[in-house]
Amino acid sequence: MNPAPSSTFFTAPPDWGWLVTLYFYVGGLAGGSYFLAVLIDFFGRPADRPLARLGYYISFPCIVLSGILLTLDLQRPERFWHMLIESNTFQPMFKYWSPMSIGSWGITLFGLFSLVGFLSALSEEGRIDWPRVRLWRPPAPLGAVLAIIGGLLGFFVAGYTGVLLAVTNRPIWSDTPLLGMLFIISAASISASLMLLLAERSRWTMPGVRALHQLDGWVVLLELIVLIALMISLGPVFRAWLNAWGVLLFLGVIVLGMLAPLALFWRRDLLGERNLVGSAVLVLIGGFLLRVVIVFSAQGV
Amino acid sequence: MAEPMGFYTDTTVCIGCKACEVACKEWNQLPSTNGGQNTLSGDSYDNTRALDGIHWRHVKFVEQFTDDRKDGRWLLMSDVCKHCVQAACLEVCPTGAIIRTEFDTVVIQSDACNGCRDCITACPFGVIEINPASGTAQKCTLCYDRLQAGMQPACSQACPTQSIQFGTIRELKQRAAKRVEQLHQIGEKRAYLYGADEKMLGGLNSFYLLVDKPEVYGLPPDPKMPTRNLSVASWLHGLGAILVGLIGVISFRNRGSAADAVEERP
Numbered sequence: 001m002n003p004a005p006s007s008t009f010f011t012a013p014p015d016w017g018w019l020v021t022l023y024f025y026v027g028g029l030a031g032g033s034y035f036l037a038v039l040i041d042f043f044g045r046p047a048d049r050p051l052a053r054l055g056y057y058i059s060f061p062c063i064v065l066s067g068i069l070l071t072l073d074l075q076r077p078e079r080f081w082h083m084l085i086e087s088n089t090f091q092p093m094f095k096y097w098s099p100m101s102i103g104s105w106g107i108t109l110f111g112l113f114s115l116v117g118f119l120s121a122l123s124e125e126g127r128i129d130w131p132r133v134r135l136w137r138p139p140a141p142l143g144a145v146l147a148i149i150g151g152l153l154g155f156f157v158a159g160y161t162g163v164l165l166a167v168t169n170r171p172i173w174s175d176t177p178l179l180g181m182l183f184i185i186s187a188a189s190i191s192a193s194l195m196l197l198l199a200e201r202s203r204w205t206m207p208g209v210r211a212l213h214q215l216d217g218w219v220v221l222l223e224l225i226v227l228i229a230l231m232i233s234l235g236p237v238f239r240a241w242l243n244a245w246g247v248l249l250f251l252g253v254i255v256l257g258m259l260a261p262l263a264l265f266w267r268r269d270l271l272g273e274r275n276l277v278g279s280a281v282l283v284l285i286g287g288f289l290l291r292v293v294i295v296f297s298a299q300g301v
Numbered sequence: 302m303a304e305p306m307g308f309y310t311d312t313t314v315c316i317g318c319k320a321c322e323v324a325c326k327e328w329n330q331l332p333s334t335n336g337g338q339n340t341l342s343g344d345s346y347d348n349t350r351a352l353d354g355i356h357w358r359h360v361k362f363v364e365q366f367t368d369d370r371k372d373g374r375w376l377l378m379s380d381v382c383k384h385c386v387q388a389a390c391l392e393v394c395p396t397g398a399i400i401r402t403e404f405d406t407v408v409i410q411s412d413a414c415n416g417c418r419d420c421i422t423a424c425p426f427g428v429i430e431i432n433p434a435s436g437t438a439q440k441c442t443l444c445y446d447r448l449q450a451g452m453q454p455a456c457s458q459a460c461p462t463q464s465i466q467f468g469t470i471r472e473l474k475q476r477a478a479k480r481v482e483q484l485h486q487i488g489e490k491r492a493y494l495y496g497a498d499e500k501m502l503g504g505l506n507s508f509y510l511l512v513d514k515p516e517v518y519g520l521p522p523d524p525k526m527p528t529r530n531l532s533v534a535s536w537l538h539g540l541g542a543i544l545v546g547l548i549g550v551i552s553f554r555n556r557g558s559a560a561d562a563v564e565e566r567p
Contacts, residue, residue, distance in 0.1 A: 007521035012351070012427035014418035036549070043553035075416020075436040082396040082415045093397050097528055100419045101395035155542040166534040167527045168422035169389060177530050180538030188545040208553070215552035222544060 005236035008171040013299035019073040023066050024161050024291040025190070027107070028183060030062035031158030032191025034114055036215075038151035040208055041138040048208030053121035054195050059154070060118035063111045066157075070107070084108065099164035103157075110157045113150030158191075159184030165294070172298040175237040178230040179294065185223045190287035192216040193280035200277055213276060217265035220283060224258045227290075245297035253293060257286010305405035306448065307384055307506030308457065308465055309473035311480055312518070313492070315377040315464040317346060317360055322379075324459035325358040328444065332434050352380060354432030357441040358456050363517055378509065378518050379456070379465055382407065382428045382441035383496060386503030389527050390420035390429060390440075398437075405470070405506055406443040414438050425502070425524030443507075470506055477510055484512075495520060502526065 004010065037055025040048050071080045079087070083104035086093040095101040120137035122128045137143040162179030173179065192212050199209050231238060241249060264270055264279035271278045325331070332355050333339070342348050345362035352359045359380045366373030384406045391399040391407055398413035399420060409420070409429075414437035421429045421438060432439040444454035452458075457467035466473060477494050484492035491512040496505030502524055515522045 004516065007425060007523045007525065010427055010516075010519065010521035010524075011425060012353075012421055012430060014421040015431075016418065035545075039546075039549040039553060043550055073417075075418070075431055076414070079396075079413075079415035082398070082413060083417070086397045087413045088397075088410075093395070095393075095395065097531060098393045098395050098419070099531070100393065100417060104395060155545075159538045159541060163531070163534045163538050164419075166530040167393065168419075169425045169525065169527050170422050173422070174527060174530055177534040177537055180534045181541035184538055184541040185545055188549075211553045215549055218548045218552065219545060222548070226541070 005239060006171060006175055008169050008174050008237070009301060011169045011171075013170065013301075016073070016295060016299065019069050021291050021295045023069040023073070024183070024295065025288050026062045026069065027066040027161060028158050028187030028287070028291075029191050029194060030059050030066055030114065031110065031154035031156070032187035032189075033062070033195060034059035034110075034117060034154035035151050035158070035188070036191055036195060036212070037117060038138070038147040038154070040212075041147055042144075044208045044211070045206075047206040048211075049124070050204065051195065051199060051206060051208040051212065053125060054198055055191070056114070056117035056121040058191070058194060058198075060111075060114045063107065063114045063157070067107060067111065099160055099167050103160045103164060106153060106156045106160060110150065110153040113146060113153055116146055117150060155184060158187035165298075170298045171237055171240050171301040172234065172294070175235070176230050176233040178226060178233055182223065182226050182230055182290075185219060185226055186287050186290055189216055189219045189223055189283050192219065193283040193287075196276060197280045197284070200280070213265070216280070216283065217262065220258055220261055220265070224254065224262070227254065227258070240301050241297060243297075243300075245293050245300070248289060249293045249297075252289040253286050256282055257289060258283075261286070303403050303405075305470040305506060306468065307406070307443070307470050307473060307508070308381065308454075308467055309477045309497075309508060309510070310379055310381075311464050311466070311477070311510045312376065312378040313484065313489070313510060313512060314462045315360070315379055316462055317362055317375070317377040318461060319349075319360050320459040320461060321456035321465055322349060322356070322358045322360060324455040325441070326356075328447070328455035329357065329442075331355045331357065331432075352382075352426075352428050352440070353430030354439045355430075355434070357381065357439070361519060363513075365513075365517075376513060376517065378511075379460075380519070381456070381507055382443070383426055383502075383508075384441075384443055384506035386499070386506065387526055389423040389425055389502075393419045393423040393527055395419060402445055402448075404443070404445075404448050406445065406448075408442045408445050409438055409440060411435050411437045411439065423527045425521055470504070473508075477508070480510060484510075 033055040037052045040052035071077045116136045119133045123130045123133040135142055138147050159180045162183035165173035165179050166177055168174045192215055261279040261282045264275050268275055342350050345364050347362045349356050349359045361378045363376035388407045398410045402408050416436050429438050429440045453467045457465040481492050495511050496508035
């Protein structure tokens, strides 16, 4: 008998499948693009306002989709509200030590802030005639406060899923504390890539696009470093990736989703005008494959 | 609160009759597997395979034989929820569906569970699963309804060899310690108690007398609480946010002297 490298190998998988994997991705986009929108609102130039609006436009539908995916994944979806309200007492249900409990509240609250950003972006563009809503976005003082709180919540939503996985007893997930860090960095890279793709589609060339591209390159490099640190931190549990999942992690996530985009970031002549689109698409694919590998490989052990 | 109650399972007297499994299924009205169309596992006499949402008792069969099968032994163990004093499932459950009863046992309230499956990931013993009939996570309740009526759990009542013993934890520990001593005296020096002391998750309210390593019985040698990672993972999550924030600020501050004009082409 091959001895188990960790006591986590005696646990049962929760059968979290594609809905959860998709949620990890879409939730990352929701939090990451909101944070980037706030960043652009605070540190961008007036010319970058459309880019920030793009972030708010991505964030809100994504957080709504996140809620739908999570509800559908429940075995009893009609009881989704039990996450927030204790069904026996109708008192608020909150456990600060349970990432899923904090996450339920985080998604709910972030949804409200994301809606505010979404509406203010629509108003600024003149798509809805609610002028007062524009005050809910920087540089208005109220908007600045809302953006800071929403940005922090966005960061939380983008990465708490990794902490949630760490606070289990499953192999890989609970054998490293780095998943939260990896997910939040990955959320930033896929969000920046999606915003870059959509900006490129509209052929925007404002300075913020260049800054976002630069950000994406450095974040992908950071993501690669954290992923390598994560693999080292697994110790003997790393053998759980000595299979097809490990191949997908290496080829799909590291080579295709990180090294290839990094090459495109620093060698602008590789694909010429298609460099930006190419790197953004690869980062988006790599980010999805990363979540596929993390979610499914730990349940196949 | 009543005195903590639980199980002491002496695996050395288990005969693998599965009366405990049947009694549990019958009392708790648990459905059969796959509508009764069960298949043989090929793993000794174990066709239950594992604890799950509709198998709250599982008799494990471990065959330890030499290749020519001239020498060997059977290890038999009736497995069940450990009703941990520090219960991982109860700790992470986001709906409050998992409670600790007045008997210090751990029970999932099926009417409150929404099937998120966080408890399944948390349980260090792989005890909990979804019951497809209810769509909720389920496991042994240590016959909470019977305990409230002053009865003992169905499995321990049905056990014909007293391998599964029910009682107060204090009394069970005394009984188990004597049995280990007895086994040592007659030459079975490998006998020891698994989960009887507080080092393992504060103590297991269902503990075992074993004669081989825990792994041989499919038990984790060093079960831990899932929240052991909460603090450091949260700090690293925060550090990731700070690093991304710094990269963001630097990227948007150091982007040269590009023109301010909006270049938004139609």
